[in-house]
Amino acid sequence: MYSEKVMDHFQHPRNVGEIENASGVGTVGNAKCGDIMRMYLDIDDNGIIQDVKFKTFGCGAAVATSSMATELVKGKTIQEAMEVTNKAVMEALDGLPPVKVHCSLLAEEAIHAALWDYAEKHGIKIEGLEKPKSDIHEGEEEEEEEY
Numbered sequence: 001m002y003s004e005k006v007m008d009h010f011q012h013p014r015n016v017g018e019i020e021n022a023s024g025v026g027t028v029g030n031a032k033c034g035d036i037m038r039m040y041l042d043i044d045d046n047g048i049i050q051d052v053k054f055k056t057f058g059c060g061a062a063v064a065t066s067s068m069a070t071e072l073v074k075g076k077t078i079q080e081a082m083e084v085t086n087k088a089v090m091e092a093l094d095g096l097p098p099v100k101v102h103c104s105l106l107a108e109e110a111i112h113a114a115l116w117d118y119a120e121k122h123g124i125k126i127e128g129l130e131k132p133k134s135d136i137h138e139g140e141e142e143e144e145e146e147y
């Protein structure tokens, strides 16, 4: 049911932890399943993501997607990180079962929330970034009904 990559990232998650004095921190949750994810970004003066760490209190798919998401944004520019959507994360993991798609949304939103925090602290605007929802459960309903 899960790809080898999902199992690998679940069993050996990359970049787990916290960053002290992070440039941006974002926390998102899903009220429906109760899972929570927190993402820390360390962004240098050139807008490059030097380091990223995450903590997830959530299911295996949430662990695997956040692990992969951190790998995808590390060393990237802010704009490149904006392109790391949940679809990109799922592709990088060779897919997720349909009922687990919402877990990957948590990873995408956590990155956005951390970038939002960074932008607010620096008084800048990041193109294409909208205020992230703290609960991704709102608005995900329709998607789930298709399955």
Ligand code: FES
Pocket: 030, 033, 034, 035, 058, 059, 060, 061, 062, 100, 102, 103, 106
């Ligand atoms: Fe909630 Fe996976 S079941 S994030």
